[in-house]
Amino acid sequence: MKAITIWQPYASLVAIGAKKYETRSWATKYRGPIAIHAAAKPVCDTLNGLIMGKEKYTVIRNALDAVPEVLSTGHTGSLPCGCVIATAELVNCWRIVPNLGTGVDTARYIPICAESMTMDEHAPGYSDYFLPTEREMLFGDWAPGRYAWELANVQLLPEPIPAKGQQGMWNWGNK
Numbered sequence: 001m002k003a004i005t006i007w008q009p010y011a012s013l014v015a016i017g018a019k020k021y022e023t024r025s026w027a028t029k030y031r032g033p034i035a036i037h038a039a040a041k042p043v044c045d046t047l048n049g050l051i052m053g054k055e056k057y058t059v060i061r062n063a064l065d066a067v068p069e070v071l072s073t074g075h076t077g078s079l080p081c082g083c084v085i086a087t088a089e090l091v092n093c094w095r096i097v098p099n100l101g102t103g104v105d106t107a108r109y110i111p112i113c114a115e116s117m118t119m120d121e122h123a124p125g126y127s128d129y130f131l132p133t134e135r136e137m138l139f140g141d142w143a144p145g146r147y148a149w150e151l152a153n154v155q156l157l158p159e160p161i162p163a164k165g166q167q168g169m170w171n172w173g174n175k
Contacts, residue, residue: 001087003035003172004149005165008079009060011038013139015086015156021132021148023140027093028149028169034090035172036154037165040082060138083160084172092150096142 006014006022013019014036132142140148163172 001033001035001172002030002090003037003084003163003165003170005037005039005167005170007039007041008081010139011036011085012079013060014088014151014154017154019136019139020152021094021136021140021150023096023142024147024149026168027095027147028090029093030169031090031092034088034151034169035084036086036088037084037163037172038079038081038160039165080160082164083162084157085160086154086156088151088155089153090149091152094148094150096144096146096148098144 004022010019010022014022132148136142142148
């Protein structure tokens with residue numbers, strides 16, 4: 001099975017369904033099952049408002065309050081690292097671009113959008129785009145020129161499975 005390594009707390013946000021898009025600096029043509037691996041070291045040793053800003057901290061902290069017991073013993077420092085914690089389906093890869101405005105009041109003030117990478121004008125999804133929610137934008141790097149990997153059918157594993165991660169997309173076990 002293909003796998004992707006994600007820093008904590010973002011891996012757990014994917015595992016509980018709070019984060020639907022994983023943002024990356026590179027696109028992928030792969031579609032199919034993918035294992036969600038929590039990196040051996042979290043993005044920061046402690047999740048605190050001074051490192052990431054109060055708004056981002058509050059949204060992440062509130063989302064993590066819903067983390068199942070299998071992922072946490074009650075505090076952020078206990079999120080699993082160095083293991084596969086969920087599986088998902090990678091269903092699309094979107095290019096992040098500046099939002100040039102749609103005329104819709106709520107969308108006009110969102111600085112970015114994600115557009116379909118389908119080049120065939122006759123293909124389903126050609127010229128599709130979406131606007132990420134403010135919450136989703138806090139869970140990733142939505143800078144224009146990056147890519148949003150759309151994840152669906154996320155399944156939390158009953159128990160984390162220890163595994164050594166890698167950069168890029170990699171093969172996990174014989175699955």
